[in-house]
Amino acid sequence: MTQGKRTKKITRREFLTRTSRVSAMVALPWIVPAPVIGTQTSTAPSERLTMGLIGHGAMGRGHLHRLAGDREVQVLAVCDVDRVRREEARQIVDETYAARKSDSTYKGCTAYNDYRELLARSDIDAVVIATPDHWHSLQAIHAVEAGKDVYCEKPISLNVQEGRRLVETVRRYGRIFQTGTQYRSISTIRKVCEFVRAGGLGKVKSVFTLWGPLNGSIAGGRFKPYAQAMDAERSGRSYAPMHFDLPGEPVPDGLDWNLWVGPAPWQAYNSVYHVNPSPGVVPWAFCEDFGAGAVTWYHSHAADVIQYALGVETSSPVEFIHPSSGAYPTLTCRYANGTLLHLVDNWEMVKTVYQAVPADARLAGNFGGVFVGERGWVTSMTTGGPIEGGPAEIFAEMKLATREVNPGDNNHHANWFECIRTRRPTSCGEEIGHCGASLGHLTIIAYKLQRSLKWNPVAEEFPGDDAANRLLGRSLRSPWHL
Secondary structure: OEEOOEEOOOOHHHHHHHHOOOOOOOOOOOOOOHHHHOOOOOOOHHHOEEEEEEOOOHHHHHHHHHHHOOOOEEEEEEEOOEHHHHHHHHHHHHHHHHHHHOOOOOOOOEEEOOHHHHHOOOOOOEEEEOOOHHHHHHHHHHHHHOOOEEEEOOOOOOOHHHHHHHHHHHHHHOOOEEEOOHHHHEHHHHHHHHHHHOOOOOOEEEEEEEOOOOHHHHOOHHHHHHHHHHOHHHHOOOOOOEOOOOOOOOOOOOEOHHHHHOOOOOOOOOOOOOOOOOOOOOOOOOEOOOOOOHHHHHHHHHHHHHHHHHOOOOOOOOEEEOHHHOOOOOOEEEOOOOOEEEEEOOOHHHHHOOOOOOOOOOOOOEOOOEEEEOOOEEEOOEOOOOOOEEOOHHHHHHOOOOOOOOOOOEOHHHHHHHHHHHOOOOOOOHHHHHHHHHHHHHHHHHHHHOOOEEOEOOOOEOOOOHHHHHHHOOOOOOOOOO
8 A cells, every 4th residue: 555655565454453443432342242143043045135335444344244244134245445445345245254154265245446336236225334424415315316225324414405405315215214323222322311201300401412622633643744734723622623725645556536535625635534544433524524523423423312312303403502602601502492402522511610410420431411300310421331310219210221331232233124124214214313413513503603593493594694504505526416
């Protein structure tokens, strides 16, 4: 793989080992239940769901292992614009099936550079899309138009307008869509959400979740050579992703950079966006051309869990209150029923700035929030230890099998498979995915404009606010279009 003036061959073992070291902030351990990996009765080949994978980065690799390890699924094709990743994906599938069949010559998986060639195959039922954010809506729309059911990584859009277009297309073609916000499918988190949704805390007054500035990303060592070009000290204070004019570098051999950029504004290749081995799960998310910053890193997951628990998963807040207004110390979203969602840099602010929970409360983890209601409070975070809350009696009422949160204890893919067969709605369909992503996109607009905003969730517009409404969408680079 050529990069600049240095050339280094990456072996298969090195690639698999190094790409597995991904950020815990974004990645979920892809733990496959025992029935999936061989203890269940084999499914007849004619009854298997045929699948294609589009995007074999760190998250795509997790999806691929999940798909290839399930005997109800047959992976027929993989796609990536990076030859190294593309060939790795094909090799993983072929080796997995060869081991299962005791046939070292199995060569049944086709690898594509262009996803449109994969979608043109009539023998593929469904696809998993795990590409950078700027491709999600367009590739999902093209997949649906090609008659495929879709599992799309979060956020399913990079702005509100393309998300709405995706929802309309899924419905027009009658396809089954699952958003990759799998934390709602963890049994413990689901029980907490259902408890809050059913009124277990009484009226929820406030919810808190994380949203930090860019310095959590661009302060890393891989950005040091570009600190001046990025004006890192100033940019790091931004709560919204930004556009950066990074210096161009030689495009690595085997990478179709033009197709990687695709519908986004043109950017010269730079290794901070894409390199092998990957430096993390979503290394490009700091840049607004390709990702959505905090929305990509963690907020889409939190938004899904929070709006599920509040019973507003197919709606949005009606107001975004900027701290410059003096009303609240951090950006706050107000729902129509009066519930407030406060965004905080860290969990200590819930105790010290808002004084919303006891000073000795243990708050840790991500991908969820802290709910404060009339009867008490409870957390819904993952990766931070057990569920916390008070008073003690709420846990007796919740009847949790365990307060521990096991990310591998989720049925998100299985739910999608079942719904493909039954044609019933998934647990996190296109409208829910759109509303979860939109919460983040609207928040970014408030951060960009540095002021409070009124929002109409039904019309999906800022009433009488042309400057804000212009930020609800963007043009795509020719020849791409929605």
